[in-house]
Amino acid sequence: MARPLEVSTGSKLEMIQRVLRRSPTTDSDTGTESDSAVAVRLEGVTHSYGSAGGQLRTDRDRTVTALRDVTLECQAGDIVGLKGPSGSGKSTILHAIAGLLVPADGTVELLGTDLTSVTDRDRTRLRRRHVGIVFQRFHLLSSLSARANVALPLVQAGVPRSTRRDRAETLLEEVGLEDRTDHLPGELSGGECQRVAIARALATDPDVVVADEPTGELDTATGSDVLELLTDVGRERAVVLASHDDDTLAVADRVITLRDGAVISDGV
Amino acid sequence: MGSDGDANRRSRWRGLTGLSLVRVWNRATRTGPRRTVATVGAVALTIALLVIVTGVALALAGGVTSDTDADVRIAPEESSTLASIDGVEEPRFGDSSHRAAEIRSQEGVEHASPVLVELGRLETADGSDQHSVLLVGVVPDDERRTVAGLPTDGLEPGDPHYANGSYDGPPTGDIVLSSAAARQLEANEGDELEVPAAHLEGGSPHLSRTVTAVDDGPDSSVPIALVHLSELQTFTGSGDGELADEILVWGEEEAAHSAATDAYPHGSVDSAGGDDPSAVFDDGLAFATGLLALIVGVTICASFVATTAGMTVNEDRRTLAILESVGVPTRGRLAIVAVSTLATTVCGALIGAALGLVGIRLVNAVSGAAVAVDGVAASHPLLVPYAVAVALVAALIAVPYPLAVAARTSALEEVGQ
Numbered sequence: 161m162a163r164p165l166e167v168s169t170g171s172k173l174e175m176i177q178r179v180l181r182r183s184p185t186t187d188s189d190t191g192t193e194s195d196s197a198v199a200v201r202l203e204g205v206t207h208s209y210g211s212a213g214g215q216l217r218t219d220r221d222r223t224v225t226a227l228r229d230v231t232l233e234c235q236a237g238d239i240v241g242l243k244g245p246s247g248s249g250k251s252t253i254l255h256a257i258a259g260l261l262v263p264a265d266g267t268v269e270l271l272g273t274d275l276t277s278v279t280d281r282d283r284t285r286l287r288r289r290h291v292g293i294v295f296q297r298f299h300l301l302s303s304l305s306a307r308a309n310v311a312l313p314l315v316q317a318g319v320p321r322s323t324r325r326d327r328a329e330t331l332l333e334e335v336g337l338e339d340r341t342d343h344l345p346g347e348l349s350g351g352e353c354q355r356v357a358i359a360r361a362l363a364t365d366p367d368v369v370v371a372d373e374p375t376g377e378l379d380t381a382t383g384s385d386v387l388e389l390l391t392d393v394g395r396e397r398a399v400v401l402a403s404h405d406d407d408t409l410a411v412a413d414r415v416i417t418l419r420d421g422a423v424i425s426d427g428v
Numbered sequence: 429m430g431s432d433g434d435a436n437r438r439s440r441w442r443g444l445t446g447l448s449l450v451r452v453w454n455r456a457t458r459t460g461p462r463r464t465v466a467t468v469g470a471v472a473l474t475i476a477l478l479v480i481v482t483g484v485a486l487a488l489a490g491g492v493t494s495d496t497d498a499d500v501r502i503a504p505e506e507s508s509t510l511a512s513i514d515g516v517e518e519p520r521f522g523d524s525s526h527r528a529a530e531i532r533s534q535e536g537v538e539h540a541s542p543v544l545v546e547l548g549r550l551e552t553a554d555g556s557d558q559h560s561v562l563l564v565g566v567v568p569d570d571e572r573r574t575v576a577g578l579p580t581d582g583l584e585p586g587d588p589h590y591a592n593g594s595y596d597g598p599p600t601g602d603i604v605l606s607s608a609a610a611r612q613l614e615a616n617e618g619d620e621l622e623v624p625a626a627h628l629e630g631g632s633p634h635l636s637r638t639v640t641a642v643d644d645g646p647d648s649s650v651p652i653a654l655v656h657l658s659e660l661q662t663f664t665g666s667g668d669g670e671l672a673d674e675i676l677v678w679g680e681e682e683a684a685h686s687a688a689t690d691a692y693p694h695g696s697v698d699s700a701g702g703d704d705p706s707a708v709f710d711d712g713l714a715f716a717t718g719l720l721a722l723i724v725g726v727t728i729c730a731s732f733v734a735t736t737a738g739m740t741v742n743e744d745r746r747t748l749a750i751l752e753s754v755g756v757p758t759r760g761r762l763a764i765v766a767v768s769t770l771a772t773t774v775c776g777a778l779i780g781a782a783l784g785l786v787g788i789r790l791v792n793a794v795s796g797a798a799v800a801v802d803g804v805a806a807s808h809p810l811l812v813p814y815a816v817a818v819a820l821v822a823a824l825i826a827v828p829y830p831l832a833v834a835a836r837t838s839a840l841e842e843v844g845q
Contacts, residue, residue: 260840281757288755299750299843303454313754315443318436
């Protein structure tokens with residue numbers, strides 16, 4: 161049973177905003193100041209699945225085009241919704257923004273850096289520093305406590321243990337789970353797991369948060385709490401939210417509609 | 429800047445190592461105990477088997493005559509041990525009594541005694557029964573010392589029959605029996621035993637022995653009898669060259685070492701306290717047994733570790749994908765897999781070493797009860813680090829497989845579902 165979310169009061173919000181306050185959008189990887197508030201820009205992005213290793217005609221026949229010439233951008237402070245049926249390319253766009261996928265064609269800019277032109281290692285570093293990901297199925301590590309899951313991105317960042325613990329506990333407190341820090345994911349409800357996942361996504365204070373069907377596994381009330389939380393923490397960062405649920409997308413400032421991998425409405 | 433980077437790197441690797449260990453611990457105790465038990469159990473059983481077989485090799489190498497409280501053992505080069513199963517005549521010292529006397533005269537040396545070991549026969553006083561016995565000749569002093577696991581104070585101090593090399597002094601006729609020898613000969617303290625005339629060298633007179641003590645002796649069923657050196661030399665014909673297999677020295681270890689090295693510059697001088705695992709290298713059968721156990725242990729352990737760790741990683745693909753999605757690069761993910769595999773293996777090795785030591789006791793108990801042979805396997809504290817080292821080597825051999833499985837994992841395939 162999900163616990164009621166208690167983060168919407170004024171004082172809580174202030175705390176969240178204080179804790180999660182971002183530094184100016186300086187790209188420490190490239191050393192250049194971002195020229196505008198554009199956090200994410202996709203331009204002419206096309207991608208197909210099943211086209212990579214196929215030598216035979218039958219392999220080409222199985223190719224699925226996930227994205228077709230997709231162009232979109234998201235500014236800091238925006239909550240952009242991606243709408244469309246299953247297979248429309250929503251998740252593929254999120255994966256491209258997170259640098260988990262390099263599209264076959266087009267460019268994906270994250271804070272002014274083209275992710276398609278950097279190495280795997282640099283993409284991983286950029287993801288760690290600038291992108292927080294919230295999955296539909298939470299994807300927490302089952303053998304780590306809630307606190308350790310939240311602190312996970314900070315381990316690779318080289319943050320000392322005590323600082324990691326403090327940061328994780330603060331974030332868990334902000335998402336209303338201060339009494340669940342030592343619980344394993346298996347001991348938490350779905351809503352609590354998703355709140356842990358959101359806290360983890362915010363651990364490195366990212367500039368961009370991508371959320372793939374964040375309420376897909378939750379009941380309506382819990383989903384509403386999670387959306388409120390995402391909205392609160394996303395005030396000063398770019399949030400890209402994929403869902404086929406209109407209620408979920410209602411929190412977005414702008415909704416981009418996709419069908420068969422193409423943008424049919426950019427919501428402007 | 430550089431020191432900040434180093435601190436950062438140290439903190440990162442400490443964090444990744446801690447993360448791996450916490451995962452292993454939580455999995456073993458909370459989230460997936462069965463899988464962990466399977467891996468740890470497989471390693472533990474393999475290592476336990478290795479420890480038991482190595483214990484057998486140690487027992488083979490140690491022999492029954494090596495059980496002594498002497499501080500230093502001098503043996504002819506290329507022959508530092510006296511294995512009871514060794515059928516090959518090994519080099520011996522000559523002029524041993526004279527040299528031992530020289531060593532005894534050195535400051536810091538309490539006592540030195542040549543030791544001669546011969547396989548002989550003893551018969552009961554009524555001549556009704558004969559049995560083979562390992563006869564050990566020593567020169568006792570007035571202190572209670574242990575040679576071949578038996579106390580020397582059952583023998584009259586000194587070696588009167590030696591008589592400064594003339595071998596015409598009065599024989600004492602003393603003999604100390606191990607309990608196994610006493611059992612076979614059905615002899616008790618005060619009983620008479622005979623050395624069969626046919627067994628004596630050069631038509632020596634029929635020798636009568638008086639059992640002066642029966643002691644539990646070494647942890648072995650091998651029948652052993654302790655006699656005065658010169659008397660053994662006389663009835664085995666070793667007296668002409670004053671032959672001995674080794675010389676044992678008691679006293680301050682440093683002084684004993686120094687005196688031993690001075691007397692026998694070309695001899696092998698070793699500390700004699702306890703079982704010496706290095707003796708395994710000097711005994712062909714023991715070495716072969718230990719080596720075989722090592723090869724089989726490493727092979728089986730590596731196979732188990734590779735298989736179970738590979739399966740674990742395969743089931744953990746999603747975990748690896750999550751780590752990638754939160755920005756842990758390939759090197760970090762592989763480090764987590766490697767540390768988890770090594771930690772699990774070390775746990776298995778420690779449990780296996782403990783099981784192996786218990787197994788050695790069991791083997792000795794069973795062999796003692798079933799076939800009246802105990803001391804089949806010997807234990808030694810070094811077996812524990814040895815077992816862990818072997819398991820680590822096996823894990824290092826095995827770890828490329830789970831690493832390859834981990835490296836092939838695609839974050840997109842796992843978290844995209």
